[in-house]
Amino acid sequence: MELRQLRYFVTVAEELHFGKAAARLNIVQPAVSQQVARLERELGLQLLDRSSRHVRLTGDGERMLREARAVLSAADHAEQVAAELSSGRCGVLRIGTAPGLRDRLERGLTTLRADAPNLDVQLSSRTTTEYLTALRSGELDVAFVRGEVAAADLRVIELWRDPLSVVVPSAYRSDDGVKLIDLADLPLRLPPNPWLREVVIAACRDAGFEPILGRPMDDLEATVVEISTGTPAWTVIYGAGCGTGDGAVWVGRFAPPLTAPGHLVVGPGADTHCVDALAQAFA
The missing domain is CATH 1.10.10.10 (Winged helix-like DNA-binding domain superfamily/Winged helix DNA-binding domain)
Known part of the structure; x- marks a missing residue:
């Protein structure tokens, strides 16, 4: 043929x-x-x-x-890409990022630049809602979003799952994993992330208690300092807890584990082959 x-x-x-x-x-x-x-x-x-x-x-x-x-x-499409590469023209890839994705971004961009060495990358950090708006308007090409994404007009691909870790005073440390019910008497401080807030509160209710909501966590470092200096509370972060801390604060896993999906979100009308290449590079 x-x-x-x-x-x-x-x-x-x-x-x-x-x-x-x-x-x-x-x-x-x-x-x-x-x-x-x-x-x-x-x-x-x-x-x-x-x-x-x-x-x-x-x-x-x-x-x-x-x-x-x-x-x-x-x-x-392959002919078009080959022509761009052979002519030395560089493309621009505008990416919306999420915290803690440095390793994934570096690996994915290294893979993409193997075929397009002159690729110009522009990174930005915004809220999930702002990302979806920017993708629809064409201001962004792709975005990495944690949590569920409700956007029927966009291409949403789950690429990974992040464990969720707990940050607690060291008195609540548990090398076997912290049970949510053991945190029922502590205020819960959450970042301004609607999906994470909904998931953690639902998990607390499933564990048999209504969490005591403390002040929102606007800055993780500041929150950790407050917890370590005598303002008891707990919070949740993305990533695997190392089971260590500075003595007053402990970071570790939940028992049973909690996880969050990580998605690649692409704007409407994106070329299917380009989307597949991005998904493969950043998976």
Whole structure:
């Protein structure tokens, strides 16, 4: 099977006329007929119903038309990328990031730059709502978002899951994992993240208590200092707890574990092959 055969077949299917297809392709009609017939022989399928009066797609032909168009689209995209790379032109990839993704970003961008060494990357940090708005407007190309994303008009791909860790006074330390019920008497301080807030409060309720909500955690470092200097509270952070602290504060895991999904979110109309390449690079 050759790309030329698929291109001839798609053109005939769109024109439903061999003569018009040949004129559109700027070649002679017998060449079109021969290549389409050869494609049918190689596939073992009748793609077109021919008569002296009409040319029509068969059922197999309608199915193959969709597949042929997809193949040709992929081939055209590959040619475009190759042309950009060979000409030295650089593209710009505008990414919305999330805290704690440095390693993932560095690995993914290294992978992308293997094929596009002149790729220019612009990173920004915003709220999830702001990311979704920027993706819809075209201000951003992609964004990394933790938690569930409700956006039917955007492409949302779960790439990873982060463990959630607890930050508590050392008196609540548990090397086997901290049980939520053991934190029922401590104020809970959460960052301004609606999804995380909802998940943690729901987990507390499942554990049998309504959490005491303390002041919001605007800054993690400041919150840790406050906890370590005698303002008892607990909070939740993304990532695996190391089971250590500075003596007054302990960072560790929950028992049972809590996790959060990490998503790649892409704007509407993004090229499917580009989205797949991004997902593979940053997974």
